[in-house]
Amino acid sequence: MAYDQIGGTAAGLAARLDAELREAHPLTVLRAAHDQFGSDLALVSSFGAESAVLLHLASQVSTSIPVLFLDTGMLFGQTLDYRKTLAAKLGLTDVRDLRPAYADLATQDPQSDLWRTSVDACCNIRKVLPLDRALGGFDAWITGRKRFHGGDRLSLPVVEAADGKVKFNPLANWGKAELDAYVAEHQLPAHPLVAQGYASIGCWPCTQPSEDGRSGRWAGQEKTECGIHVARAPGVAPNVGGDI
Structure with missing residues (x-):
């Protein structure tokens, strides 16, 4: 792994880089990430309401940074169109569509209605597991999270x-x-649903129009994250069963 070359651990390297970059411009952060990890670095994007900014910044560093896009099978058609339009406009050459494993869908969500009874389980097979499998080939990754979104993100390093x-x-x-x-x-193009009042955009069953932040995601539930950014207990390995 890239960080082994300097004799450190992921935690040690992250702490050092955070101390150096915590006040840096996003472009400086991205360049440092790319310099440190090169081809071992990926960017995860939802191609949602705010995604154009991070993707444009990343394209200034390298248009070949792998972009991992979780195509859950439950996205708005406008999101799929936007993914193609924005990737082409920015010249992104390596956008990878990650889909849920057929075996997981067949055994756990054969009627595509798991979201009605367990949004956590639905997110797990449609987002968490596909991303775990894809990230297995990388040492580092980039997210578009921001502190102003609130919740657990308020203290985001x-x-x-x-x-x-x-x-x-x-x-x-x-x-x-x-x-x-x-x-x-x-002059970046907006996601088509922004004009219809969507401040944050995920899967259609769990996304509603909202005036600010992520309040339209899983509205009326305690859930605020899909699971890909939820820390696991030490020693708990990602569940990587099934095929992409």
Whole structure:
């Protein structure tokens, strides 16, 4: 792994990088991530309401950074169209569509209605497991999380260690004003559903229009994260059963 070359651990390297980058511009964070990990670095994107900013920034570093897109089978058609349009506009050359394993769907969600009875289980087979399998080939990854989203993200570091990997959150320090200014400066296309009142966009059964942040995601439930950013207990390995 990349961090072994300097004789450290993921946690040790993440702590050092966070100390160096916690006040840095997102582009500086991305360049540092790419310099450190090169081909062992991936970016995870939902191609949602705020995704254009991070993807545009990453394209300034390298258009060949692997972009992992969780195509859950429950996304809005507008999201699938936006993924193609935005990737083409930014010249991204390695966007990988991650889909749930057929075996998982057949045994756990044969009627595609698991979300009605267990949103956590639905997210697990459609997001968590596919991403775990894909990230097995990388030492570090980039997310688009931001502190202003609230909840568990309020104390989000710029660099952290998670499940033995280094995780970069370049936009942690930015608020909506910075995001909007960046979009305007670079004339980035908006997700089509933003104009219809969607501030955060996930799967259609669990997403509602909302005026701010992520309040429209899993509305009326205690759930605030799909699971891909939930820390596991030490020693608990990712569940990587099934095929992509």
